[in-house]
Amino acid sequence: MAGAELEPVIGLEIHVQLRTATKMFCGCALGFGEPPNTRTCPVCLGLPGALPVANAEAIHYGLMIGMALESTLAPVSTFHRKNYFYPDLPKGYQISQFDLPLCSGGVLGDVNIHRVHLEEDAAKLNHAGVSGRIEGAESSIVDFNRGGTPLAEIVTEPELRSAEQAGEWLRLLRTTLRTLGVSDVNMEEGSLRCDANISLRPVGTNELGTKTELKNMNSFRFIERGIRAEVERQRALIDAGESVTQETLHFDPKTESITSLRSKEEAHDYRYFPEPDLPPIVITDAMLARASEALPELPAARERRYVDQLSLSADSARLFAWRAELADFFDAVCDSDATLDPQVAANWVTELQGRLVDEEPQDSKVTPASLAQLAALVASSTVNQGGAKQVLEQMLANGGEPAEIVAAEGLEAVGGADELAPVVAAALEANPELTERLRGGDMKPIGVIVGEVMKQTRGRADGKEVTALVREQLGLS
Secondary structure, eight states: OTTSOEEEEEEEEEEEEOOOSBOSSSOOBOOTTOOTTOSOOTTTTTOTTOOOOOOHHHHHHHHHHHHHTTOEEOSEEOOEEEEOOOTTOTTSEEEEOOSSOSEEOOEETTEEEEEEEEEEOOOEEEETTTSSOOOSTTOEEEETTSTTOEEEEEEEOSOBOSHHHHHHHHHHHHHHHHHHTSOOOOTTTTSEEEEEEEEEEETTOOOOOOOEEEEEEOSHHHHHHHHHHHHHHHHHHHHTTOOOOOEEEEEETTTTEEEEEEEOOOGGGGTOEEOTTSOOEEOOHHHHHHHHHTOOOOHHHHHHHHHHHHOOOHHHHHHHHHOHHHHHHHHHHHHHOTTSOHHHHHHHHHHHHHTOSSSOGGGSSOOHHHHHHHHHHHHTTSSOHHHHHHHHHHHHHHOOOHHHHHHHHTOOOBOSHHHHHHHHHHHHHTOHHHHHHHHTTOOTTHHHHHHHHHHHTTTOBOHHHHHHHHHHHTTOO
16 A cells, blocks of 8 residues: 555544443442442452342433434344453453444434444553552552443444544534433543544445554543554555554554554454353333433534524534534523624634633633623624734633723723724825725735724724725725
């Protein structure tokens, strides 16, 4: 493939911790941040003679996920033992699903789903020099609190083509899961973790290159950066005539480096066999009805409602529907002022979001009510767009009411012929050459004149009104 134009082929495996009261196969309560090894029992510790019992609520949540993703739900689903040996796996195997998963197929947005299955989470290893909690250069301890937590693993088809597309789709998935209420999808706490399978192939072909897997990335920013770094690493290898090795990799966001963890396992390496201590899950009509009745308005339906009922642009509707935090803030802005045009409200929410780096609008000092008030000040011509953006900067820094900031900073709009006409006349007189060009029909210099007026009014004039006055004073039609 060296020398050929290459494209990435990306598939995602997402592990979602389900918001149940107890673990997947025992009665231990879930709890993030509890003292190590205080949420354990003989079942989740894998002690001899302990028998698992499947968590009915986890199965209910799995059915809800499958319905939201338009998957085919299995009438009968089974659990298997996935055998591998690692310190965080006390039984020497993980109870998961193999050839009869709960959900098969499906679609979300523009990406097809391969399968959704249920399993238990592993425990958590804390290493010296990483957690800062252990003395000694080469010490590790295991916290079994997380072991046995119910997981839904969502596997996509390899249809993503860029890091940006993967990040956008994952945001849609997180919004969908949060809307369903099946998980808090808190990436910082590990409730949503993502592995990415990445390969390159010549553009226009269907063949798949050798894939690698980036493991356990827990923020959208790291996922996008990790995928970009691995795509570039594979591209450099191929361009150099070297081969890509199938392996599991780790991306370090601090150094932007990628290191090998282990050779990539195949299904046969895990020696799957049916879990003898758990009966098959038989999905009844009552279970399906309960899951269906629990479904809320999902992002796709929210997007259609924004377009059909609020007349939002397609871009605004999709942006908000795919990001629940933005949509909730937008709804609150509209609720604060029923007279506000929804698209105007959407534009100001987008403006606010564009000025934030890592936080959501509701975490900033700008409230929905104050943003609605700012939009109303613009609509009433109390302040123009430029002045309003200055007000927004002040609100982001210090909070406060927009009307008070406008008054305190002297940002009221300069409008009306009586007030603006002398300023326009002075700008034309100060630029005689540009004025003659305008009189001759060359309108290119008008931006300079408008800019001069805006400078003299500290950005408080309305650009359209200034343009109209220029044409009027020069006798242009």
